[in-house]
Amino acid sequence: MTDIALTPPAGVSAAPIVRELPGPTLAEVEAARDVVRAVAEVTPMETSRHLSEILGVPVHMKCENLQRTGSYKIRGAYNRMSRLGDEEKARGVVAASAGNHAQGVAFAARELGIRATIFMPIGVALPKLQATRHYGAEVVLVGHTVAEPLRAAQTHAADTGAVYIPPFDHPDVIAGQGTLGLEVLEQVPDLETLIVPIGGGGLISGMASVLKRKAAELGREIRIIGVQSSHAAAYPASLAAGVPTGVEVSPTIADGIAVSKPGKLNFAIIKDAVDEVVTVDDDDIARAMLVLLERAKLVVEPAGAVGVAAILTGRVRASGPTVVMLSGGNIDPLVMERVISHGLAASERYLKLRIPLPDRPGQLAETSRIVAEQNANVVEVLHTRHGSGLQISQVELELHIETRGPEHAEQVLHALRAHGYEPRSLSV
Structure with missing residues (x-):
């Protein structure tokens, strides 16, 4: 843990408050980057004139939709699995996911020579199912929501000794996702605002850990904003309650961030290091995907486009160079067809x-x-x-x-x- 200086509230002239920030240290994230660079590419940082005009400041898009396996998830999965001992690797790994985490774990397992079993819901999109199998994992289809595969994966781990690889609530996973914080700051050194999708909180907690510490070193502020789907908004409720709180998840096109309860480790970081969490609805997300497709020529999945949706709807503000995370690009073409039609209607x-x-x-x-x-x-x-x-x-x-x-x-x-x-x- 590291002490960081937090800016006092407006109108307060006292010295900056110093508080201990939970989460991985810079040294731990830098070590994770040395590990993760074996598989993860340094993805492009694109500038958007259209979003810059809307927000009134320079807006850059970090294109993790162009990452290997189609999302940032490979970073945390590979970092976690690379730290397993030989005996643990021999037992194999198990995970549960409807898509991106499954592909990240399957790919990492292939690269590390580990046997992987992935539990996925029966209705999972065919491209995600095929990609996970293509990377060599054994896929077991069970249930119709992510909760059922999750229970099955944990039972499998208990019965077989396989190591369960969580999607977000683990220090090694958080440190792996935090490597994006280092990457973003190198690509946009004058960064003032970061906009990040939130599901369980793995990505934003890792990046916030890095960027708040870096900001303290540099003697300036970096504002971090999380974005959730209004149909799965566990963080606003949890932050209001002061503890991780479960919410009922409604159907949403942003299934990649449809998580009913924050991770414990993630919440501990986010409540201290994230400045604001906002929500967007499915119409907003569909419009954002359409803008990305038309204006930036980028295919981004619904969960990966929520940050852009927040900009388009005016739910976020910024005073300087801003980066919005495009966290993934794995979308079924049939779903994309429906989303485009919906986005056209919403526009x-x-x-x-x-x-x-x-x-x-x-x-x-x-x-x-x-x-x-x-x-x-x-x-x-x-x-x-x-x-x-x-x-x-x-x-x-x-x-x-x-x-x-x-x-x-x-x-x-x-x-x-x-x-x-x-x-x-x-x-x-």
């Missing part, structure tokens, strides 16, 4: 309308003509006589229309209403 660039029409010839052609005159593109049409609330002399037309944004969408609606139609906008 009001994909308009879904239902329009009651008189049941007579020419009405479909007329509505199509009106939409075309507004330079909007109809991509799907459904024509039915069986819509609820229709009169016997009416039919219902459902149109899916691509637009250029909110103003253009309103222009299409106004044109239809001007011709006597009564379009009703639907969520996608």
